[in-house]
Structures are given as structure tokens and as C-alpha cells.
Amino acid sequence: MEDSPSMDDHQDSSLVVGVGLCDSAPLLWRLQDLKTARRLGLVGALLGSLPRTPRQNQRLGRPLLLLPEEEQLLRDEEAAGALPGPNQDVGGAELRRQFEEDQQRSFEEQSVLALEDRKSALRSESGAEAVDEALCGRLEALDHSFSFPQSAMAVQLSTARAGLSYCPEARAHLQASWPIREQNNPRSDARYQVFRDLRGRGFYLTSAGKFGGDFLVYPGDPLRFHAHFIAVCLTLDESICLLDVLAVARLGSNVKKTVLLCSPVPDGGVCYTSLQWSGMV
Amino acid sequence: QITCNLPHKDCASNNCVPSELFAARSRSHKIPVRGQKDFFPNDSDEQRQRLEQSLNEHWSLTSEERVERLGNLVKAVWIPSDQIVELQSPAGKFWQTMGFSANGKQYLLPEEALYLMECGNVQVFYRDLPLSIQDGYERFLSSATVTLQQYQVFGHLKRLGYVVHRFDPSSEPSSYARQLNLPQSRDRAGRQLKRKRSPSPTYTKRLNSFCFFCSYTEAQVESTIEKMEEDKCSLEGDDAKKLAASPDIQTATTSGADEGRSWWMTDDLGASDKELHHSPTSGSSRWDFSSIPFPDVGSSERHPSCLAPPEPSLLPGDLTVGVCDIASWRRKINLRMVKMSSKEQKREKDTRRRRWDVNKDREVRRCRNWAEYHELLARRQRKRKGRPAHLWNREVTPLHDPKQPISTGELLDKISVIKSTHLLEGASRLKGSEQWRICFNVYQPDTVADFKKSNPGKPYSRMCVCSFDGPVPDLRAIKLLAFQSGDIPVVFAVVDHGDISFYTFKDFQLPTDVFP
Secondary structure, eight states: OOSSSSOOSSOOTTOOEEEEEETTEEEEOSHHHHHHHHHTTBOOEEEEOOSSSOSOSSSOEEEEEOOHHHHHHHHHTTOEEEOOOTTTTOOOHHHHHHHHHHHHHHHHHHHHHHHHHHHHHHHHHHOSSSOOHHHHHHHHHHHHHOOOOGGGOEEEEOSSOOSGGGSHHHHHHHHHOOOOOOOOSHHHHHHHHHHHHHHHTTOEEEEOGGGTSSEEEESSOTTTBOOOEEEEEOOTTOOOOHHHHHHHHHHHHHTTOEEEEEEEOTTSOEEEEEEOOOOOO | OOOOOSSOTTGGGTOOOHHHHHHGGGOOOOOOOOOOOBSSOOOOHHHHHHHHHHHHHHHHHHHOOEEEEGGGOEEEEEETTTTEEEESSOOOGGGGTSOEEETTEEEEOHHHHHHHHHHTSEEEEETTEEOOHHHHHHHHBSTTSBOHHHHHHHHHHHHHTOEEEEOOGGGSOOHHHHHTTOOOOOOOOOOOOOOOSOSSOOOOOOOOOSSSOOOOOHHHHHHHHHHHHHHHHHSOSOTTTOOOOOOSOHHHHHHHTSTTOOTTOOSOOTTSSSOOOOOOOTTOSOOOGGGSOOOOTTSSSOOOSEEOOOOGGGSOTTOOOOOEEOHHHHHHSOOOOOOOOHHHHHHHHHHHHOOOOGGGOHHHHHOOSHHHHHHHHHHHHHHHTTOOHHHHSSOOOOSSOTTSOOOHHHHHHHHOSSOOOOTTTTGGGOOOOSSOOOOEEEEOGGGGGGOOTTOOOSOSEEEEEEETTSOOOOHHHHHHHHHHHTTSOEEEEEEETTEEEEEEOOOOOOOOOOOO
């Protein structure tokens, strides 16, 4: 959370990412949080419609959904906290009053801007630099007759919830109550170990269900680079059917990515095996 | 290009100042095209610059807030007790394919409202304050309404232009009704709003809900019939005394034993635990028989001598029925205790003592008449003695007499050991599953211009939402869903975080290489 209003992007790492829970999925709503996560190398996935052009699926907008591994990493680094839920700061009379005041003020300011806008349109219509009498007359008439209808007022439909979450006091809320939603099974442990290791080596990871694997591994930010690897995470003592190995190897070669079989080893590291399709020798 | 960026005191919440709001009118609606990606990171300035540019563009787009003219926004209100959004100003173009009317008002389902909020068409208020998109996601999405994953699929399809409605299994015509080509009177069913305290149900439409609705699929009807037969057998064997039993709705009758309750009242069975919210309107194609108890006029229990009139909505047309005095009917029923001779009594005892009940035998049940039953007994007799019919009942002959002409196709059929089957075989006997459910009906975008909510026609496909974390649908799940869906293909929308993949299974016939 910001310490001061005039914050720039080169931040110290004491920023805490506020995570909202929706149907038990961890979502990031605030732009600062998305930036912080990205700076930590966590890509996530945007789920919402893009405000500028909502009716397309090429580029989506906030919220950002975190992978369970990303959420866990933030938690382990103590870089995330839970945002208060929807019912916690349901407006009292104070917030309602504030809202109405803000709306009224906005309306007045916009009226002024609209009048100015109309005036400058008139001025540019008349073309010449010279301000003649007729123009002055029209401008004055405008002052008297102009009305800005309520329906023309521009209104913001906020993406993230504003309010109490930005008070300093609420920062305490953030760290305290983190819902424990760990899945304690060996497979998800393996996934997390692999995720940590690869992230620590500077790779960026996203999910790879479509590619038959656990993660897609990028050498740099996915905005600029293609993925090089498909990571399949297995525990050391898990046995894997040869047909599955063949299937994932075939898939990898079809999409021109190298398949990595990844297993955490007892000493805390991860063992990687890449698959390469070669012919009969 | 306008963005609501730092520095600003409110920028933590990304609130735009009025001047920014005003200027947003002339905001561009184009998205920058993404350029080619690099293959491998090197430490070049060029790459760094390109990355910075991409990131800036990314943040710029992501930080933009929705700004709309107040006059273009439809105002609405969130009603959490009903999990529904009520419109407070007239609906826009979206009304053609979304929302429903009830009690003289216009409503939107939570997922529809959230989608329209994201499109900047609707502003939803709760307690006089506008809800943010975050509020919408956190309040509207849950396993009781639509889950986040289902909403992702919903949004994805809506953004592509499809019309997406919730799937209601009970409003699908059964295969029998389709065979008969019954005309389908379908309102776009909406979910029933919670009953207020009024005694007589005046709700005009049933509302869509795949959680609270108690529906009767064919499988359920079959199982009820089976249970009825079992009950029949467990009663005393005297047929003369046995009358048409009421369907197995013990809970209804026990709670109905309360004074004043009559069989045709379909009020909430407040006493029972089952959620049977159902108000059949005349013209509805499905009655919930588990909540309509039929009177057992012949039972030996005490029964009021008068039956109150049935609820008008259960009767056709203008028919009115008054109070029915059943005293005369009861007199006509032979309620005398039958006196059995000692031999008969002994026989009764033996029958009861024997555990094995012939009526529980599945093969016996499949016999449709006495002739078939005799055949079954004879078959079993022979099998028991190690004498299969085709070897013992007649002369043993080859499977086909080579002197007789036969087409290749028929011959192949005769010698085939494994018969081919089709997807829907046995599907009607499958019981529903919690895990595999059809969520949505999807109609094609080019039908939007003529789309009528009251008569949407056949959907293009039906969606079942799942994820790569969960199991792959097995044959049982596929059969079940195909059966529920009828002749519309079922598509599996597999959600993998931000990504959705669509899969469908097609029935396939192996070609037979036969020359006639």
C-alpha cells in the first residue's frame, strides 16, 4: 500500500498486495497491486472486460487472477494481505452523504467545463482572430441560456472498491486474517517447489492446461517473449506412464516448445529433465 | 488518450477527477496492436525499450476506468435476499436477449447484471451507493448463483456475441414429449422470487434456477415407480384391499396430516426439509408430483368426509370445482376385513417368511405380461439343467445354412459378437450427478436480431463448465449430459485460469465395409 500520494514506480519492496477473494479465487483489483505483482515476476491472468472495448476477448481487463502458486509466493514473502470483504465497509450514512456531495461537485465542475467547451467551439467557428460584437453577443447569450442536463454528466463505474481499504488503519487488516486455503497434497507441493525455483531463476510462468502441462515457462516477460518450455511437475516417487511421456513429448514438438519434467529433490532443489524427440539411431 | 494515473490523492482507488471524466468523452476506442515478440532476452537497450513500451501500453489500458454518460446508464438495484437485480429505469437494447419480467418489474440475473456492468451499460446500486465491479464479482458470484469459472465462460461467450441463458433441465421437453411433437409453450422461465406472506400464489412466471428447482426427470419417475412397486409388495398380500397407492411422498403426507391441509395445496411444505418451491401455473408443462399429495381415499386411516376444492391453477381452463363429499365413495369401497381360513393364514405366514420377493427380480419386472413371465421361467428351468435353448430345443444347425442366400451385411450381423451401441443407450437410467451439470444454453449471434426470449428456439449448443484441475468426463457423464441435452450437442468449456478451451464429443459410427 502506498505510503504517500506522490509515489513513483521505483518502489521499495515493502509494498503489500491487497488480494480480494471471489468465490474462493484470489483476485487483484487495484492497479498498484497489479504493478507490484508484475514487478515480482508474477503474471497472473486478466479476467474482466476491458473498459475501453468490452466486447472482445483479445485483451481483457481487471481483475487479475493469481495462480495458487503465485498467491502462495506472495504469502511466503509476506507481500500480500486480504482486502476487507464486500460487507465490511458497506456504506453508512456518512459514505452516502460523501457520494452525493461528490456527485454534485462533479456535476457543477462538468457544467462549467461544458460551457467553456461550447464557447471555444463557437470561437473557433467564427474563425477570425478578431473578436467581433456578434461573437461577444453570442457568447454572452450562451452564458445565460446554457444548461447542462444531468443526463449528460459523465460518471465513473469504478473497477476496484474504494473506501476504507485505503485508510492507514486498514493496513493492519491486510496482514492479519489470511484465509488458509492450502491444498496439502504432494502434487501441489511439487508444483509450488518448481514454481519457486523457476521464478527464482528469473523465468516467468503461466498456467499450461491447454498444453498438457503445469506451467508455460518464459525467458522474460510474456509481453515480449514466447514461452520456451512446458513444465510438467512430478514428485520423485511418482511413476508416470510411458504413453503419457510420449503424448506430452509429441505435443511439445507440435507447438515448438521443450518439455521439462520437473521434480523437487530432498535437498530443496529441483531436478529438471528435458525431452527431445530424436529418431531411431 | 486519457488515463487516470498518478499522481493524485485519490489514485489509490483510481478515482477520476471531474475534468478527467469530462474529457473521457473523446477517448479513443481502439486497442493498440501487439507487435512481434522477441525470441531470447539479451541485455540490449532495444529490447529494454520495447519491453518498457509494451508495459506502459499495458498499464495504460489496464488502468482505464469506465466512464459513461449518466443518461446512457440503466439504473438498477441489487436485492441480496433474492439474489437478483431489479431495474429502476427502463432497459436498453440488451433487453432483447437478457433479463426477465416478473410482478410488473424488470429483472436481471446476477451474471447478466455483472456482464452489463462490465460493459458500462448498467449501474447497480446497493443501499443507495453504486457497486464497483469488484463488489459485483464478490457479491454476485457464488456456488448458489453462478461460480467465477461459469461467469468466465458466460462473459467470454457474451463478448463474442452469443446469447447465453441458464439451463433449466425441467423445462426441457422429455424425449417422449418430443416424439409426440407436443407444442412447447416456454416462457423464458425466471427463478421464483421468495414467497411473500400472501396465501394465494399469484406469481406469473417460474424463474430459472438450477439449484432450488425440484424437477422430475424420467429417471426419477422410473425410480418412483420402482419404489411404489416395492411398497406394494411389502404390504399385506390381499389384493382386494389394495388400492391405487399414493406416490411415495411420505414426508408430504406426514406434514400434511396437520389439520386443514388438503392435497392440492402446493404451499411451502414448511415442515419438510426439502426445498420444494414450486408454483405451477396453468400451461406449465411440469408438475412436481412430490409436492402434490393425492388422497388415499380408501385407506383405513381416518379421513375427513369432505375434500376441499382443488387449487384452480391445477385445473384446466375455466373449470371450477366445489367441495367433494366422499362419504358415498367410501361406502362403495369394500373395507371389510377379510377372514382367512387357517390354511390361507399359514400360506400368508410362509410368504412373509420367505425373504426372496419375486417382484424384486429385475428380469421378472421386464416381463410385460404373463406369457413372457412363463417364457422366463421356462428359460431359467432349462438353464438350470444345463440345457441352453439353441442346443436342446431343436436340431443343432450351423449359424447359417450355406445353401440359403443371405446378404453380406446380414451375415456379418449374425456372426458379430459385440453389437455396436449408441451414446444414448442406457442413458435414461442414469441418475444425475452433482459434478457434471449443464450450465448454459447458447444461441448463435446471428439470431440476435430476431431473438425472442419467450420463444428462443433450439439452442446452438449447451455448455458444461469444468476445469483442467478436475476429472475428465467419463462415459457415464457424457451419456448423462447427452441425455439431458436431447439433440443439442454438449460442449465442455474447460477453464484454465484466464484461458478457456472448448471441447465436444461427437458420436461416430465405424464404417462397415459391406458390399450388398
